[in-house]
Structure formats: structure tokens, C-alpha cells
Amino acid sequence: MTIDNLFIAVLTGLTILTMLMMIRVFKGPTVYDRLNGLAVIGTNVILILTVSGFISGRVEMYVDIAITYAILGFIGLVVIAKYLEGEGNGKG
Numbered sequence: 001m002t003i004d005n006l007f008i009a010v011l012t013g014l015t016i017l018t019m020l021m022m023i024r025v026f027k028g029p030t031v032y033d034r035l036n037g038l039a040v041i042g043t044n045v046i047l048i049l050t051v052s053g054f055i056s057g058r059v060e061m062y063v064d065i066a067i068t069y070a071i072l073g074f075i076g077l078v079v080i081a082k083y084l085e086g087e088g089n090g091k092g
Contacts, residue, residue, distance in 0.1 A: 042073035
């Protein structure tokens with residue numbers, strides 16, 4: 001088993017896990033379960049991008065994209081959490 005086959009197996013596993021977390025996002029019993037699912041999907045996408053970089057041989061480009069995605073995902077989750085915090089206190 002070559003290293004490329006290992007990366008492809010890891011990429012396949014991460015893709016399957018991401019699809020399974022979509023179930024949690026769409027069917028989560030509470031909004032906090034859905035937020036947690038979004039955070040896990042964001043982490044998996046970052047790993048998928050990095051592994052894709054190793055497979056294609058252009059790691060530096062994919063890592064830059066993954067860092068940008070991580071920053072945007074973090075800011076998005078903070079904005080959603082702040083919105084939900086205000087909604088829970090009766091302000092929103």
C-alpha cells in the first residue's frame with residue numbers, strides 16, 4: 001500500500017464522516033447539536049483540504065485555503081453563537 005492509497009483512504013473516511021455529520025446538522029434535537037455538527041464539519045473540511053493537498057502535491061496552496069476556511073468558519077460560528085445568546089435572553 002503506497003502513501004497515496006493511504007491518503008485516498010483517509011480522504012474517503014473524512015468525506016463519509018462529513019456526510020454523517022450532515023444528519024446531525026439537519027436532524028439535531030437542539031440548535032446546539034446543530035452548531036456542534038457545523039463545527040465538526042468545518043474541522044473535517046479543513047482536514048479534507050489538507051489531505052487533498054498531499055494527494056495533488058501542492059500542499060502549500062491547500063493549506064492556505066484551509067487556514068482561510070478555518071478563520072471564516074470560526075468567525076461564522078461566533079456570530080451565530082452571539083445571535084443565539086441574545087435570542088435566549090429575550091433581547092432578540
